[in-house]
Amino acid sequence: MKIIEKYITRELLLPFFAVISILVGLFVSFSTARLLTSAVTETLGMVVMLQLVMLKTIIALEVLIPISFYAAVIYGLSRLSRDQEMNIFRSVGFSDYRILYTVLMIAVPVGIISGALSLYVRPWAYAETYILDAQAEAELNASRFQAGRFYGSEKSGRVIFVQAKDDSGTRMEEVFHFTKKAGISEIIVAKEAVQQQQISLEQRPHTELFNGYIYRLAHPEGKDSAIQYEKMTYFTENDQVKWHRRKAASTRMLWESERPHDIAELQWRLSRPVATILLALIAVSFTRVAPRQSKSDKTFLVAAIVFAIYYNLSGLAQTWVEQQVVAAIPGIWWLYLLLFIIAGLLLPGLRQKLLRRQ
Known part of the structure; x- marks a missing residue:
């Protein structure tokens, strides 16, 4: 040059x-x-x-x-x-x-x-x-919550409480999860919950819940229901997966x-x-x-x-x-x-x- x-x-x-x-x-x-x-x-x-x-x-x-x-x-x-x-x-x-x-x-x-x-x-x-x-953004992301505190969101209408967490921060005890949408209130309680790490886009963020109940309260009309479970997988909602x-x-x-x-x-x-x-x-x-x-x-x-x-x-x-x-x-x-x-x-x-x- x-x-x-x-x-x-x-x-x-x-x-x-x-x-x-x-x-x-x-x-x-x-x-x-x-x-x-x-x-x-x-x-x-x-x-x-x-x-x-x-x-x-x-x-x-x-x-x-x-x-x-x-x-x-x-x-x-x-x-x-x-x-x-x-x-x-x-x-x-x-x-x-x-x-x-x-x-x-x-x-x-x-x-x-x-x-x-x-x-x-x-x-x-x-x-x-x-x-x-x-x-x-995961609703039950263990990293988000400190033990013994309530967390609420006006936008989503959620209330979450975790009684205790282990040293790794992924295992929770005595979980309370409340949501209200489409005229139905839903309460999920669990003795134990384990957050699974997402390692790829194909895998949706999810948390595994153990030994708990699901209460669905219909209002002002309808029937209430209660479901007992030993293990349940809770997936995070994601409306932008395709994008x-x-x-x-x-x-x-x-x-x-x-x-x-x-x-x-x-x-x-x-x-x-x-x-x-x-x-x-x-x-x-x-x-x-x-x-x-x-x-x-x-x-x-x-x-x-x-x-x-x-x-x-x-x-x-x-x-x-x-x-x-x-x-x-x-x-x-x-x-x-x-x-x-x-x-x-x-x-x-x-x-x-x-x-x-x-």
């Missing part, structure tokens, strides 16, 4: 690492604050909360990497242009095409990293996150599926490297500043608006595929074809070449 190309590479990578560090720091701070307010530390402990923050950050990298490189290209090339360094490069024969080529040589590896995260690392992170979330499986599904599984939701998820993952490269090309077009003229504030404002429009359209395109408003082909790819056309028209060298041909 020649001196000028190395210099431009450095001027792009330094702000890239700076921007992504700032965004990751902000995301970690936001995620930590959100989990603290949801009382996850009381449910699963500080260590698990930190694991959740790490996993959510890994998931977010597929978005943070493209926007960080997008901002880095705008900042780096704008500074070079503002300080007249671009004019010096051109005066020694370093054309706009070579500048664009240098940006692409960086954008392609960054896009590959973003794509690898989206295709392989992100599904694993989602799977681990859902397992931890399911454990945290979880799709987000955590392997890329190969999505590739073989013909369901619209799976197709939309697969196309989203495949689009990450494409988005990174096309956004970098569009970013190059924002960086031509006239001599002795600074318009950095305006440049970043327009660039931010463009990215916001793209990000909202990408979510809309995925939703259209999920809802079968748009077929699997073109799927979400119409948006990236549009980005490619915009990039081609905005890039000065390509635009001038097209005009000369006309």
